[in-house]
Amino acid sequence: MKKIPAIGILGGTFNPIHFGHLRMAEELSEALNFDEVRFIPSANPPHKPAPAVSAEHRAAMVKLAIASNSTFKFDGRELARTGASYTFDTLSSLREELGTHASITLLMGNDAFTKLNTWHRWEELLNLCHICLVARPHGASKKAEGLSKALESYRQAHYTENSGDLLEQACGCITMQKTTSLDISSTAIRHALRNKHSVRYLLPDALLEYMKLHQLYYV
Ligand code: ATP
Ligand code: MG
Secondary structure, eight states, X not given: OOOOOEEEEEEEOOTTOOHHHHHHHHHHHHHTTOSEEEEEEOSSOTTSXXXXXXXXXXXXXXXXXXXXXXXXXXXXXXXXSOSOOOHHHHHHHHHHHHOSSSEEEEEEEHHHHTTGGGSTTGGGGGGTOEEEEEOOOTHHHHHHTTOOHHHHHHXXXXXXXXXXXXXXXXXXXXXXXXXXXXXXXXXXXXXXXHTTOOOBTXXXXXHHHHHHHHTOTTO
């Protein structure tokens, strides 16, 4: 049986992108049999203060970081829109592009999932995509314990243990995958750079050069 096209979506502020993002995308791409993973930087994240580093620089770093992986694709659709970058709008436009039969899976750390019920039109997201959750080590997973009742029942109602379900239908499932736990965050990287500490081996070398060249993050 020919499988339906399967696309993973990783949205984020990517301020900057790091090996936590890249390794998670690589492992999920393999486990869930994605034809491609789209990296979609957020221009104006609705739930965060505006990043000091411009969307153009964050996007350029994403492009550099994924250049050598033919399954990873840069998707700049949130950069082209004005106003807040809502995932609901992004998924709607991806559906228009990819059609109703493609399987689209939103990849997210459990820290992002705990706040899902504050997202624009969050209860309709599963009409457009699946969600695959991964655990984040350290502080992020502590926060996940405090899942709201609404989110807990939402997760239970849509949960599947069988990741194969995500390749049989276009949307509607929530699943969880184990990935190598990398305790890396953009916040910690920015903090280290501000304090003139090394961030080598937390993100690709090419990004260090890019940051130096453009004098980002006080490098
Ligand atoms: P910040 O500290 O600025 O919030 P971040 O490292 O959390 O940055 P984001 O751009 O906010 O990165 O994350 C985008 C997505 O990637 C989110 O779903 C987040 O949970 C996930 N993610 C980020 N870092 C990791 C990691 N180390 N392991 C697994 N998932 C991660
Ligand atoms: Mg984050």
